[in-house]
Amino acid sequence: MSDSVEAGAPKRRFIVIALVVAVVFAGLVVVAQLTSKKDAPPPTAAPSAAAPSSGVPLGPRPEELSMVRRDPKDPMAMGDVNAPVVLVLWTDLRCPFCAVFNREVLPVIEKEYIKPGKVRLEVTDIAFFGEQSEKAAAAAAAAANQGKFFEFLRAVYAEAPEKGHPDLPREKLVHFATVAGVPDMARFQRDLDDESLVTEVQAATVRAQQLTVASVPFFVAGRSALAGAQPIGTFREYLDDAIKHAAG
Template sequence: MSSPAPTPAPESSPDRPAGTTTQRRRIPGVAWAVIAVIVGLLALVLAAQFLEGDDALADTAVETTDSGETAATPEGTTSDAEDGAAATAAEGPREGELPIVRRDADDPMAIGSVDAPVVLVEWIDYRCPFCAVYSTEILPTIEDEYVASGQVRIEINDVSFFGDESEDAAVAARAAGEQGKYLEYMTVVFDNAPSSGHPDMPAEKLIAFAEDAGVPDIEQFTADLDREDLHAAVQESTATAQQLGVSAVPFFAIGTESISGAQPVDVFRQFIDARLPEAS
């Protein structure tokens, strides 16, 4: 079954910082002003090399808009990872990987071997209908064909692009994860998602999802829904995504390349296969 095709629309990206200068005549100290401008421009160039532009992380993505509409955005690439200083560490990104790659063996928000040559980083919003399509129709194939064989590890990053209830749902998934049921909770949420629109996520629904996912201590789970540290973690994850230029979900990156949207599974196969030789 092929995934829904989003309707093309103009691209939208987070605003980039930009500096402007005003020429002045016969003002003492103008040389210092020029130097300051040059330094500022150099800083922007370095930042641009990391982020590769505000629109670098988009490819037929599901655009997040206040109206809840979806739209497609053009192709782009993610930034280069930091140098390979962490490549020899047991955890953290390896050379050529995004700095946010975790490679933590105890990470509840990850699927697959910590030593897999390829890490597929994904961003999801629990109220995003196309994230549900990806989770239910595409992810199982990736797990069967790549994760089970140890070739690919998937690391999940949650965002709250669709409001407070997106944050509440992400907190609920993290609370389930603290009881060893993050992936089970994610599966239940997306299995129950409507075919379109952004579902409401009241507390009673989040608790019912936990029961269906087999979270053992529902009382503790319910209390954790109000934990400030879990809410702060989701907010930080959302801010990091926006800083990287991710403005639409679902979004995926391997190294410095990216795709997004609920693409057909063959698109994901091509995306992964092209990067396996580089990582091996």
């Protein structure tokens, strides 16, 4: 399952996307191929279903991609900064399929891969679904300023609807910060009103689109990309393959 800029897919339909676009990024050309039953849509169209389960090759030197941060003080990352594989995730707090991944798959990945030091997770919160997505991402950044980024994401995704994009007005964002245990709510609300956080979200969204991230959730690990709220079996195969290549 993945959520595109303009449309979603049925909730229980798992989708893998391969993108056909050449992108020059940090001196490296990143190429992914999108396969579907129809012609490839533009970046703003809904993704089609595809079959590969181990990801789509990106290039020979993925470690050079600046999408991987490896900052030990990164509040939007979890896991050993020196883990052999970094799983990069692009997400949107109004994306129902991101909610499915966060609720059903991420806890297993955390237990089996992140806590044992095999994989590090680094999240970039972007806005594909309008102004409320931008403010929600800014709220997540405000929570991250107090070390509660993942708690905030869990709070939002726990209450996500079965279908469609949730309304996330300011009062709900404040509510989710309280649920997440953000310690200084006055500071959170000041940060939430900081327009520079929205500007950062907008810039991150543009960068993601330049990297041909056309839907969320979207993942890069090692040499390949994966899209959609895939079942845990798909992620095990995907991450095991990335770890194998990192060791080689």
